Amino acid sequence: MVRITVFQNREQQMTGFDCVGHAGYADENDIVCAAVSALVINCINSVEVLTGEFFTCETNDEDGMISFRLQDAGGGGAQLLLQSLALGLEDLEENYEEYLDLTFREVD
DSSP: OEEEEEEEOTTOOEEEEEEEOOOOSOSSSOHHHHHHHHHHHHHHHHHHHHSOOOEEEEEETTTTEEEEEESOTTOHHHHHHHHHHHHHHHHHHHHOTTTEEEEEEEOO
16 A cells, blocks of 8 residues: 655645655556556655755655755745645545555644
């Protein structure tokens, strides 16, 4: 199962996310993993190229971990991109809930 936690501050601004695991939908050509990967990687690349926001990103291919954190949650462009990511993941979870767990957590 892919577990994604989206972090939000008290103002409901997204500050980052953790994504870990493999969906296990199929042994080969796992469409759930591919969809999650496409959404997540596109979001990170878009924040990097299209906004002036600073962030950290750590990955581990073995367990499929990606940890992304904005250094400052105030930027509107990054917020829009993270909201778009969350929307896509919510839609995916509706159709593949046994393979994807999406949660939102408030952080300081």
